[in-house]
Amino acid sequence: MVQPPLPHDSAGAGVPISNVRHVPLHAHSLLRHAASVHADATITSVSLSGLATRMSYAQLEDRALQHARQLRALGVGTGDVVVNMGVSSAEQLAWLYGALSIGATTHLMNPLLLPEQVLQLIAAAHPSVLLHDTATAQIASAVPAVVHAIPHLNMDAPPKAPAWGPQGSRAASTFSEESPAIVCYSSGTTGLPKAAQYTHRSTVLHAWGCALPDAMALTARDRVLPLMQMFHATAWGAPFVSPLVGASLILVPPSRDPKQWYEWIEAHEATVLGAVTAHWMALVQYMQANKLRFSTLLRTVVGGTRLPEAVARVIAEGLGVEVRHAWGMTETSPLATMERYASNANLLRHGKPVFGVELRVGNECAGARSQRLDELQVRGHWVAHRGDGDWLQTGDWAALHADGHLEVIDRMEDALNGDASLISSALVEFHARRVPGAADAALVKMDSSETVLAWVRHPQADEATVTLALRQMLAEAFGGWTPDHLMAVDALPYTHSAKVQKNQLKPVLAQRLRANAAAH
Incomplete structure (x- = not known):
């Protein structure tokens, strides 16, 4: 086909064309955006005793810049490793964003793993500095036995920024968007936890994917409370998608008490709850026994093991909370698929993949006529891989239906x-x-x-x-x-x-x- 000639101006010259230039995607730019555009939205940190502290995104960015200078003063720079071991809080988040801004890679370490696992994982990471909070100080004190002497910093201590450098300066990001940003670890239910490394680019794209209307559908009007900790796949990306859209964030410590979860939701006026199936089964039982209702909660994103349809019905119809059933794993950052529960559905599956994620069972992709069971495989913009293959083998038995819906049956070793x-x-x-x-x-x-x-x-x-x-x-x-x-x-x-x-x-x-x- 012959292409038409370019339009010309009166002098006969071609019309100038503006080209989009590549701007690197850096994870800390999410906080920079929130501090500029959603400065008054808040991050609330809640302790087990119920004490709550609050700071704005603008204050969080200032704190992150202070911590970046502290890390620089310790000689930490691009490509170095920072172990961040604590429970979810605004201070932990500020240290994470501070490390991101200087190109250091943060390993979000789970302090609730077996002590020998924690020490083995820290030794394998070869960190330049170990960050801990008051709750994890005792575990951190045992680390020098297996790792060369490295600085230990308590994230709960007041920041001690070096005297050099202007208070609010932002250094230009000179490292690649493909640079490692965060390492998270799996739950370790079958042995030593596996590590998944996210890049700056994958972290930003995952946040965008989470924000989509058919994914988490977050807006600046939301108040997001993830019951998962940041060391659990970055609390499902909540600390990144929330500043992207300007949603307020509520960070809580680990707890297995449904009474406490309910009180946190009510006291902090959460509108969106991130929880696994086990959380909701206990919460439904507690609320039914005490004849309770929510006053602000509108929507929940549920992951982990498969949510029984009967429980989804109680949440949606009995408690008036929209249910979004997700599937993912640490290696998928973790969001991969999402399904909105409908009361007229005969079966609650795991939804369809969000843009940026592809699925197949065996060598068969979505849309094929067959619905045979085989191992689920995934690839995408924020999917980590083990080995050289394009597809991540998940270890799950699953079926892909002709309409693109995913149905995960079980772990292959458990089915x-x-x-x-x-x-x-x-x-x-x-x-x-x-x-x-x-x-x-x-x-x-x-x-x-x-x-x-x-x-x-x-x-x-x-x-x-x-x-x-x-x-x-x-x-x-x-x-x-x-x-x-x-x-x-x-x-x-x-x-x-x-x-x-x-x-x-x-x-x-x-x-x-x-x-x-x-x-x-």
């Missing part, structure tokens, strides 16, 4: 073979928790391929009665299938992200199985 299809361990556990007398439950597939349902007994419940009720409930829900063994336990071991540590539970159950076999 069970039923008579006609795979059975999700998460759904088995949900049905088990509905049995009166069973306070909690976890289904474990043993090395022998036998299945054990470990359940926590209410103090007043009769073990034999509950065991019979569990078998009847599960047989009805799963076409006659029941676990090989049911065992009452005192408690289940949980991670910081409300996941049962089945790798710790399995040897305890194996020992009991051997003891039972020997007794008979």
Whole structure:
């Protein structure tokens, strides 16, 4: 096809064309934008005692610049590693943005991991400085035993900015947008946590993806409260998408108390809650028992294990909160897919991928006619990879439907073979928790391929009665299938992200199985 000639002006010259020039994407520019455009929006830090402190985005940027100068004075610069080990707070966030602005890479370390895991991960990071808060000071004091002597700074201490340099100066970012920005670690439910490294570019693009209307749909009118900590995949990106849109941010410490969660939501007028399925199951139970309602909460983004449709219905129709069901993992930064719950839907799946993320099962991409089960694979602008392949192998059994919807069945090591299809361990556990007398439950597939349902007994419940009720409930829900063994336990071991540590539970159950076999 012959292209038409360019338009000419009266002198016969071509019309000048303006070209868009590349401007690098740097994660700390998100805070710079918020400080300029949404300066009055706030970041609230809440302690376990309920004490709350608040600062604006403008104040947060000033604090981040002070911390950047502190790090520079210690010799930390582009390419160096900073370990940031603490619970979510505005001060932790200020140190993170300060490190980002000078090109240092921050490892967000989870202080709730096993002590030997924390020390091993810090030693492998080769940090130039270790940041901790008052809550993690004791753990930090053990670090020199395995790492060369490095400066330790308490993030809760008043900032001590060097005398040199103007108070509000902003140094130009001379490092690449592909430079490492943040390293986060997986939950470690199957062993030593895996590391995922995010770049400046991927962090900004992930924030944009989170803000989309069919993703988290955040605006400057929102007040966002993530129950996940910043060391859990940067609290699902909340500290980056919130300044991008000007939403206020509420940062809370780790807690497993639904009463405390409810009080935080109400006291700080949260409009959006980030929570895993286990959070919501406990919160629904607490609110129903106490006949409570929310006064400000409008929407929740739910991740972690699959949210049962019955629980989504209670949240949406009983509590009046819009449910958005997400799927992702630490390696996907973590947002990959999102689904809005509809009361007329027969099944709550995991939604469709947001722009920037591609999915396939096996070698089959979305839109194919087949809905066969295979391992879910992901690639995209903010997806980390292990090895040289283009696609991240997730370790999840999943199906991709012709309309692009994702349905994650279970972790490949946890899923069970039923008579006609795979059975999700998460759904088995949900049905088990509905049995009166069973306070909690976890289904474990043993090395022998036998299945054990470990359940926590209410103090007043009769073990034999509950065991019979569990078998009847599960047989009805799963076409006659029941676990090989049911065992009452005192408690289940949980991670910081409300996941049962089945790798710790399995040897305890194996020992009991051997003891039972020997007794008979």
